[in-house]
Amino acid sequence: MSASTHWLATGAAQSVLERGGTAVDAATAAAFVLHVVEPHLNGPGGDLVALVAPAGGAPFVLCGQGPAPAGATREHFAAEGLDHVPGAGALAAAVPGAVVAWLRLLAEHGTWELADVLQYALDLAEHGYPVVPRLATTIGAVEDLFREHWPTSAELWFPEGRVPEAGSTHTNPAYAATLRGLLAAGRTAPDRRGRIDLARRAWQEGTVAQALEEFAAKPHRHSDGRDHAGVLRAADLAAFRATTEEPVCRDFRGTTVAKAGPWSQGPVLLQALGILDHVGDDRLDPATAEGAHTIVETLKLALADREAHYGAAADPALLDRLLDPGHARTRAALIGTTAARELRPSRLDGEPFLPPLRADGAAAAGTGEPTVARDGETRGDTCHVDVVDRWGTMVSATPSGGWLQSSPTVPELGFCLGTRLQMSWLDPRSPSRLEPGRRPRTTLSPTLLLRDGAPVAALGTPGGDQQDQWQLLYLVHTLVGGRPPQEAIDAPAFHTTAVPGSFWPRTWTPAGLVAEERLGPEVLADLRRREHAVTVSGPWTLGRLSVVTRDPATGELGAAANPRGAQGYAAGR
Template sequence: MCASTHWLASATAQSVLERGGNAFDAATAGAFVLHVAEPHLNGPGGDLVAVLATAANPAPLVLAGQGHAPRGATIEHFVAEGLDHVPGAGALAAAVPGAVDSWLWLLAEFGTWELTDVLAYAVGYAERGVPVVPQLARVLATVEDLFRTHWPTSYALWMPGGRVPQPFSTLVNATYARTLRGLAAAATGETRTARIHAARDTWRTGFATAMAEFAAVPHRHSSGRDHAGVLTAADFTPSLEPAVTARFRGATVAKAGLWSQGPVLLQALTMLDHFDDERIDPSTALGIHTITEAVKLAMADREAYYGHLAPADAESVLRRLLSPRYGEERAGLIGEVASTEFRPGDIGVEPFTPPLVTRRPAGPADGTGEPTVQQTGETRGDTCHIDVVDRWGNIISATPSGGWLQSSPAVPDLGFALGTRLQMTWLDPAAPSALTPGRRPRTTLTPTLLLRDGKPVAALGTPGGDQQDQWQLLYLVRTLALGLDPQEAIDAPAFHTTAVVSSFWPRTWTPGGLVVERRAGEAVVAELVGRGHDVTVSGPWSQGRLSVVTRDPDTGVLQAAANPRGAQGYAVGR
């Protein structure tokens, strides 16, 4: 079974499975197709986080494909550039790219296919073209002036003939196809694994050098000024680490650690586990209110305590944040009216309080789960997602992101842009997620694996920046507590709070903010307003792009479900 945010990636992954590949072969092939099919949501210059388990070892593992801050990315350098935040667009905000190297590492270690065969799908789509989805056309129209005036390499790549591609026209990226062919040609050696690692070496030397040299040329950033990037051709090594887990309604939920926002979901679940099912039903105003208040508390802890900490420090912080007593204390703070305060908890560590800059959301577009891009390069809600489970029981949930086409100028010889993950760091050394050379920036990427009795039963995730764990939380409550099936849970009306400090430039928040799909109903909205929430009603099918695959370990029966919103997500299998 395969499910993803774009039908071409799902079809690709399923094709690999049909031809005898395993889940890791399939996910890698689908991920490279996502670079081509959803370039406004992810790219080779970006990053990824995956949670996986193998048929031989069901213990959940996290693939950390998040690159670190370059050596020259110091707080002092950014301040000297006249900045008080890391920009949201431009190569100065680029972390060392981790996506391609991580996928290749996964393929070498857990896959069975040759690299050339895995990349063939993406090469074909890049050379022959993919249909332009409506959201991609809207993003390109938004940045047309920026590209024409300041980013000529992007204008040449994404607006062939000097025109913004229209929805459902065909978009070709021959430059990226050549990059992939060059990567495949570098895969030489005596064994399959050696061949893939040879391609990794080429990516981390020749290709990385081209990225760094281009990034060093000053260009327009979201600050409104020109800056040069500080990326160097530094090596990046993916890491595999144990997942962080929590229990909810009999299931084990596995996430990435404090360098992601994954523990937010775990914290929210530990709070909600203290309420009965009726109190947390997301179809009611009381349920929406209760879930929203739990998310606010967990997100406050995210800003106060999360970051790429030393292992011993991370273990200590997680132990306190996920302890039953702390979850009960935090649940006790959830009252009958909406809180408009920033309320991190007391875990015996001095909490960091970020600048609380408020701004009213611009409107429903803020809740679409897709990029809202202005000419300044401001972006929220990037990303794509893919889930795969195979006949043997290998399973993976992966959230690739970053390096989207509106993040920085396209590298002309490679056919893609660099990412801007450093925008999620603070230029304040007191912050646990402070900008620090050699450290991962805290990421919003947060896939999920579910287990019962120690065996994986589901892989799920969604794009959406700060909304990712919020929308996954709704799915888990609806399936684990209320008994909905996967597709019912995905289709049900969704919501999210904006009363969190945004991970994206310019790092604002909306105290009491709540975005609710219109399908929730007028009576529900009225009650939420009465409880003090600052409600924005969005389109009836506007929140979330979640997908999931499931496996019953006793019967081997597989299921999959995908989001109908936007008519892009697709679930497939047999």
């Protein structure tokens, strides 16, 4: 079974499975397809987080989140006249980690040759793929920026001198050539793993790394309205290693929920489930005002802890305390009858770090897709893919970053750098502060579910700060409400905006709650009476969640994908 945010990625993954490949082979093929067909949501210059459960083996987290380059110091940003990391431009680029991580996963846990895995993406880049409506909209939103300041991006994305129309066919021959270069670099190795390793080295130490350094060093327009040069160097790429680690887990209603650590926002979901463990099931129906209020207030508490305590510089011992059942009980007692309007992080060791609180004025309705201003200030979104194979191996991966609106296209490579460093604070007190060699705290947050140690589901969604919020709704619907996966995905969604956003300009809306109008007028009115600042979104606008499932007792497989946007797809046999 395969499910993803784009039908062509799902089709590629399913093709691999039908031809005898494993879930790892299939997910890797799908990921490179997503680089091509959803370039406004992810790219080769971006990053990823994945959870992998090998058949009969222990699950692990794959970290494809690159660190800050050696030159990305707070002193350098201050010298550039910046008090924050820009939202667009090469100064905001972490070391690209996605390609390196996928190649490591394929080498160590896959079975297919790299050439076969990449063929799907190569064909689409060379012969063309359909421009989805959101891609056309995103390109149109940055048209002036591209024409005035980023000419290499204009050259790639305006092939006929204008914004491509939705439904038209687009090609990326430069990226196809980049992929062919990786394959050519690996041909001299005598075995499969050697060929993949040589391709990885060509990416990290060869022409790709050199081209990224040379282009990033050229001053170009950033989201502060001024021109800066980036600090990424080829040596930063050469030094990066994709890593694996044990997931952080919590049991909820007989199911083990596995997440990445606090360098991601993954533990937010675990903290929220811990709080809901101390709430009666009669208060947990998301279709009711009481259920929506309880879930939103729970998320606000967990997300406040993310802001105060999460990050690569965080004390590892703090997570155990944040996930302690007694602490969760104390946090649950803070949920009142009306919406809280302040940020309330846990006070574990004195005064917690609080980021600057810049009010947005109004909650932002919509899907979490990229929003782009003419000055190049961007907020990008993400992709997702889930795969389970006939042997029971599961992969849940959330690739992101390197959006076409992140920074100018490197013309000979066909892609651009990401902007993940915008999630780092320049305040040295923050556990997610900017430091060379340190990973920025990421929003990427796939999920793996297990029962009695066996994987039973892999799921995730794009959406930035909303990823674990929408996944919490799915878990409440399925593990508490007993709904099947597709019904849980289709149910009316909502999320809170009462937390500083991870993307610049990092605003928040005290008591903010965004809800699909399908939640119903009576429920929405009740939430307003509870003093939530409600913004009503369209009926099918929030979330792009997908999932694959497996029953260990019978081997029966399942998959579900999001109908919102008419783009996600689930397939299987």
